[in-house]
Amino acid sequence: MDCQAAFNLNMSEYVQINQKVFFAAAERNKDVIAEQLRPILNNAQLVLEVGSGSGQHVYHLSKDLPDVIFQPTEYSVSLLPSIDAYAEDLIKEGHYILPALELDATNPEHWQRVLTAAATATSTESSEVGKEPQQALYDLVMTTNVFHISPWIVSESIIRGAGQVLKSGGYLVIYGPFRRNGSFNTESNREFDATLRGRDSSWGVRDLEEVEKVAKEEAGLTLERVVDVPSNNYMVFFRKL
Ligand SMILES: C[S@@+](CC[C@H](N)C(=O)[O-])C[C@H]1O[C@@H](n2cnc3c(N)ncnc32)[C@H](O)[C@@H]1O
Numbered sequence: 001m002d003c004q005a006a007f008n009l010n011m012s013e014y015v016q017i018n019q020k021v022f023f024a025a026a027e028r029n030k031d032v033i034a035e036q037l038r039p040i041l042n043n044a045q046l047v048l049e050v051g052s053g054s055g056q057h058v059y060h061l062s063k064d065l066p067d068v069i070f071q072p073t074e075y076s077v078s079l080l081p082s083i084d085a086y087a088e089d090l091i092k093e094g095h096y097i098l099p100a101l102e103l104d105a106t107n108p109e110h111w112q113r114v115l116t117a118a119a120t121a122t123s124t125e126s127s128e129v130g131k132e133p134q135q136a137l138y139d140l141v142m143t144t145n146v147f148h149i150s151p152w153i154v155s156e157s158i159i160r161g162a163g164q165v166l167k168s169g170g171y172l173v174i175y176g177p178f179r180r181n182g183s184f185n186t187e188s189n190r191e192f193d194a195t196l197r198g199r200d201s202s203w204g205v206r207d208l209e210e211v212e213k214v215a216k217e218e219a220g221l222t223l224e225r226v227v228d229v230p231s232n233n234y235m236v237f238f239r240k241l
């Protein structure tokens with residue numbers, strides 16, 4: 001199932017005007033995400049978004065940060081034009097958003113492309129012209145409403161991928177609902193989980209402890225903090241030490 005269909009489950013409707021897709025859910029959570037990411041973004045050079053969806057989040061974050069390089073990605077190739085259409089409005093004003101890349105988190109070659117794109121974008125030295133770009137590493141990998149609307153292998157792969165592409169001190173930030181110590185934080189999230197699993201048995205609200213285990217044991221990422229955000233969601237901050 002693609003992203004639009006996923007949103008139609010219960011998160012809200014989506015609208016498309018020309019190339020630009022509009023997710024009401026992204027519109028609702030964009031400010032809280034920006035607020036929580038702001039201290040990291042203020043010191044960031046390179047940001048990767050996994051599952052950029054419509055492109056609304058990258059657009060919103062880049063608006064105030066023209067010098068930060070954003071690399072949007074998306075699993076559904078049908079959404080790449082929407083992400084690029086949002087970006088184009090800011091690129092015209094000198095903002096730095098790279099062309100959206102297809103990223104299936106379970107495909108190691110796609111992660112390599114993400115690294116190569118970043119290295120190419122940051123290698124301005126004339127001496128490097130004609131040489132293979134060196135590896136550039138990201139300050140932040142962010143992902144919103146992806147872990148519960150994709151198979152568990154996708155969550156594991158995003159965590160491992162982040163461990164690979166983040167620089168030391170960089171962050172992986174995950175937005176969405178989670179179970180903690182086996183419990184849902186609300187009855188509505190329990191029902192949401194049942195709806196998701198009914199639609200696709202490989203989906204579902206993840207256990208934060210499981211996520212933390214993979215992050216620590218397989219990606220060298222340490223859980224730094226968990227922030228409660230509106231609509232019974234969390235923002236989970238992992239750091240590569
Ligand atoms: C509900 S949409 C969220 C879109 C966007 N982040 C937002 O919040 O508006 C779910 C996302 O899961 C992502 N996804 C599903 N399978 C994936 C995979 N194998 N690799 C990477 N992302 C995947 C899709 O890219 C899609 O954007």
